[in-house]
Amino acid sequence: xxxxxxxxxxxxxxxxxxxxxxxxxxxxxxxxxxxxxxxxxxxxxxxxxxxxxxxxxxxxxxxxxxxxxxxxxxxxxxxxxxxxxxxxxxxxxxxxxxxxxxxxxxxxxxxxxxxxxxxxxxxxxxxxxxxxxxxxxxxxxxxxxxxxxxxxxxxxxxxxxxxxxxxxxxxxxxxxxxxxxxxxxxxxxxxxxxxxxxxxxxxxxxxxxxxxxxxxxxxxxxxxxxxxxxxxxxxxxxxxxxxxxxxxxxxxxxxxxxxxxxxxxxxxxxxxxxxxxxxxxxxxxxxxxxxxxxxxxxxxxxxxxxxxxxxxxxxxxxxxxxxxxxxxxxxxxxxxxxxxxxxxxxxxxxxxxxxxxxxxxxxxxxxxxxxxxxxxxxxxxxxxxxxxxxxxxxxxxxxxxxx
Numbered sequence: 001x002x003x004x005x006x007x008x009x010x011x012x013x014x015x016x017x018x019x020x021x022x023x024x025x026x027x028x029x030x031x032x033x034x035x036x037x038x039x040x041x042x043x044x045x046x047x048x049x050x051x052x053x054x055x056x057x058x059x060x061x062x063x064x065x066x067x068x069x070x071x072x073x074x075x076x077x078x079x080x081x082x083x084x085x086x087x088x089x090x091x092x093x094x095x096x097x098x099x100x101x102x103x104x105x106x107x108x109x110x111x112x113x114x115x116x117x118x119x120x121x122x123x124x125x126x127x128x129x130x131x132x133x134x135x136x137x138x139x140x141x142x143x144x145x146x147x148x149x150x151x152x153x154x155x156x157x158x159x160x161x162x163x164x165x166x167x168x169x170x171x172x173x174x175x176x177x178x179x180x181x182x183x184x185x186x187x188x189x190x191x192x193x194x195x196x197x198x199x200x201x202x203x204x205x206x207x208x209x210x211x212x213x214x215x216x217x218x219x220x221x222x223x224x225x226x227x228x229x230x231x232x233x234x235x236x237x238x239x240x241x242x243x244x245x246x247x248x249x250x251x252x253x254x255x256x257x258x259x260x261x262x263x264x265x266x267x268x269x270x271x272x273x274x275x276x277x278x279x280x281x282x283x284x285x286x287x288x289x290x291x292x293x294x295x296x297x298x299x300x301x302x303x304x305x306x307x308x309x310x311x312x313x314x315x316x317x318x319x320x321x322x323x324x325x326x327x328x329x330x331x332x333x334x335x336x337x338x339x340x341x342x343x344x345x346x347x348x349x350x351x352x353x354x355x356x357x358x359x360x361x362x363x364x365x366x367x368x369x370x371x372x373x374x375x376x377x378x379x380x381x382x383x384x385x386x387x388x389x390x391x392x393x394x395x396x397x398x399x400x401x402x403x
Contacts, residue, residue: 001066003035006049007158007182010094010197012037013087019079021067028059029072036068037083039093039197045118046097046196051085090197095227096125098156098184098199099208103127103224105190106146108172111138115173116219124211124229128219139210146208153203154187206230281312285319288328295395297325298348302391304331304384310339317343317373327398329391331383338380340365342390343373350398359389 002020005012014037021032031053038061041048048061053070060071097120104115104127113131134142161169161181175181175193184194186202199205206227213222225233241252250258292299301320305313310332317328321343330341342352356374359365363386367376378386 002033002068004068005035005037006039006197007195010090011200013085013090015083017081017083019076019081022076024075027073029075031070031072031076032064032067033070033081033083036070037085038068038070039090040068044194044196046093046120049085049093050089051083053081053083055084092228093120094197094199095205096120096225096229097194097196098202099205099224099226100125100127101184101190101192101194101198102146102149102186102202102205103142103208103210103222104129105172105186105192106142106149107131107222110142110145113220124223124225126221126223128216128221131220133215134213134220134222139213143208143210149186149189150202150205150207153201154189155201156187156199157185158198159183159185209233277315281315281319285316288316288320289323292326296398298395298398299323299326300391300394301326301328301330302387303329304333304387306333308332310341313341317341321345321372327391327394329387329394331387333380333383338378338383339375340367340378340383340386340390341373341375342369342394346372348398350394352394355390355393355397358393359386362389 005015015035017033017035019031020034023030037049038051038058039046039049040061040063043063049058051058053072054076056072056074056076058070059073062069062071097118100115100118100120107113107115107129111131113129115127116130117128119126159182161183162179163175163177163181166175166181169183169191171183172190172192177193181193182195183191184196184198185191204227207230208224208226209230210222210224211233213220215221241255244255244259245252248255248258248262288301288303289299291303292301294300313330313332317330320326320328322345324345324347327344327348328342332339332341342356344350344352351371352374353369353371356365356367356369356376360376363378363382365376365378365386367374369375
């Protein structure tokens with residue numbers, strides 16, 4: 001059995017211990033100690049501690065019954081070892097986990113929302129609440145109360161109780177453990193069973209900031225940062241706002257309105273560009289019509305194009321398909337590939353996809369389409385032959401639809 005010093009005192013950074021068991025498996029050493037300060041990975045949703053044993057990096061820490069297993073890449077000689085945890089990481093975990101307790105307690109007291117799960121990530125933490133939605137005003141109210149409690153610097157206590165003693169404790173959530181239940185108490189404000197590492201007072205949380213909230217699987221997921229994470233979060237956002245305000249020649253408080261104005265201007269310019277492009281496509285389409293050749297009363301456009309954007313060709317073809325009795329046969333070449341594009345107006349009774357499939361048996365054509373438009377990639381040296389064969393078959397099979 002490993003004595004878990006982090007349960008008694010989360011502020012111990014170094015500790016001497018003895019190896020009680022050591023195994024070698026998959027090129028790693030799995031070590032059990034008589035006592036440890038290393039918190040195991042995702043016990044109660046909290047990530048593991050980082051650190052070293054005899055200056056050898058600890059790769060993982062996990063629970064195995066009443067023991068804690070420490071995974072190392074290198075072997076340790078002897079049985080006496082010195083443990084050292086990464087204090088900045090431990091402090092970060094304590095700020096996030098204690099901050100979560102406080103945030104969950106505030107939400108429960110204000111809105112009776114219960115926390116169903118916790119996630120502490122590398123950049124932000126999140127909790128899932130069994131409520132449908134929060135408004136901006138709700139979030140402001142939650143943040144205000146949570147940070148007031150932080151600034152009140154309430155004491156945080158941890159103690160062990162038995163199941164019978166729980167009756168006198170107003171727990172925010174119930175415990176499934178039968179004995180030796182560890183309670184984390186925020187000085188009369190919140191009582192919660194928990195085996196994680198925690199701060200000794202709310203003031204050490206520093207600040208709680210909610211960054212995002214949305215619906216997830218029927219619950220409300222709230223993303224937040226605490227302490228040093230909140231400071232870093234504020235720092236990069238403040239830097240970003242300052243750069244934007246310089247770029248936009250605006251006060252930081254006016255950046256949003258300036259960006260909104262730019263966005264509206266952008267939409268208007270895009271609309272004007274679409275209108276201009278429409279005119280250009282029609283002019284190009286009309287120029288294509290000047291080169292139409294007729295067969296059995298059907299107009300045929302046969303063109304090989306170079307370096308034209310495929311999207312532009314598609315728009316021109318769509319415009320020409322508003323005409324009557326017209327078939328368009330295009331070959332598009334650029335530096336990398338050749339493409340075939342065939343389209344027809346609806347008044348011509350022919351199935352272009354059927355022709356496409358028959359030619360695909362003779363040529364290597366990758367693509368598809370429907371009865372009115374087909375397209376595909378082809379070998380550059382076969383493009384002209386495919387276009388001519390396609391046109392020849394179209395002429396033979398084309399019938400003008402009379403109804």
